[in-house]
Amino acid sequence: MTKKILLSGVKPTGRPHIGNYFGAMRQFVAMQNLYQSLYMIADYHALNFIQDKKEMEENILGVAMDYLALGLDPQKSIIFKQSDISEHTELTWIFDTITTMPYLMRAHAYKDAAAKDNEINVGTFNYPMLMAADILLYDTDVVPVGQDQKQHIEYARDTAQKFNNVFKSEIFKLPQEKILDDVAVVPGTDGRKMSKSYDNTIPLFATEAEIKKAVMSIVTDSSGEKPENVFAIHKLVKPESELSALYDQNKGNYKALKEALISDLEDFIKPLREKREQLEHDKEYVLDVLREGDKRAKAKAEKKMEEVREAIGVKLY
DSSP: OOOOEEEEEEOOOSOOBHHHIIIIIHHHHHHTTTSEEEEEEOHHHHTTTOOOHHHHHHHHHHHHHHHHHHTOOTTTEEEEEGGGOTHHHHHHHHHHTTOOHHHHTTSHHHHHHHHTTOOOOHHHHHHHHHHHHHHHTTTOOEEEEOGGGHHHHHHHHHHHHHHHHHTTOOOSOOOEEEEOTTOOOOBOTTSSBOOGGGTOOOBTTOOHHHHHHHHHTOOOOTTSSSOHHHHHHHHHHSOHHHHHHHHHHTTTOHHHHHHHHHHHHHHHHHHHHHHHHHHHTOHHHHHHHHHHHHHHHHHHHHHHHHHHHHHHTOOOO
8 A cells, every 4th residue: 555645844944952853853753664755854944034055054954964863764755955846936936826915814924923013024924835835746645743833734735725626627635734642842941832932942962061051951940849840851751650769759859850861861862962973974975865855856846847837728848
């Protein structure tokens, strides 16, 4: 039986943290065995946030190394760069011509920016159409997202249906969201959700010194039986059954509990960090993975765009 097609994208906007890993990234590795998987480095989406050549180049390569260090296998998955597949932007324009402004004004990112009275660039306003193109180009069946990102897939599904109706075709599949129900909500060092925007993260590939600095800065609540923020992070890397005795024996001794967390985080992160460091010394291999992934993704995108051009009436020869 043919496996369903899965697509996921990550914007190259900086170092991943353990919240990213336990929230979604670890599931990518498992999913590559269950689906025909495409993992996209969404560099054109990142242009809404990063407009510096050197930073963009470093971040793109960084995401590729992150993927490989975590265990994505280029023999099982297609790892590719969005900007190498020109069909993404071509299809976006075609979708623009059948999409209304009021419809795009319902998007969460647009409404959030408008609420902050920011000057909104066209990329932010129009990103749902680029995202729809990302998804629909590859006959994607499922897109793994958190509950808060469900609207992205609804936009892609609506756009597929509208295109099929307008051009009286069955060109596009209607993709479904795969809600990651067991997503861990990882607290940051200040107790809020771990997020780069809050500057409260523990980097996924952190050095031992970075781990120590981050853990020692975790805000502790002295009102309960145990420091909840410390415990919530600790149980991500060690079973609760093994932590119970440790926390019972060290009630009120937050320094000892933080030191134990530092040790367990280092045990968890060290193999990932070492794998990534190896990749940093073999960047040509990482580039080869991207070149091969781009070639495989391009073949799929070109085939789909031939169908689209035929459907809209611009393919005369």
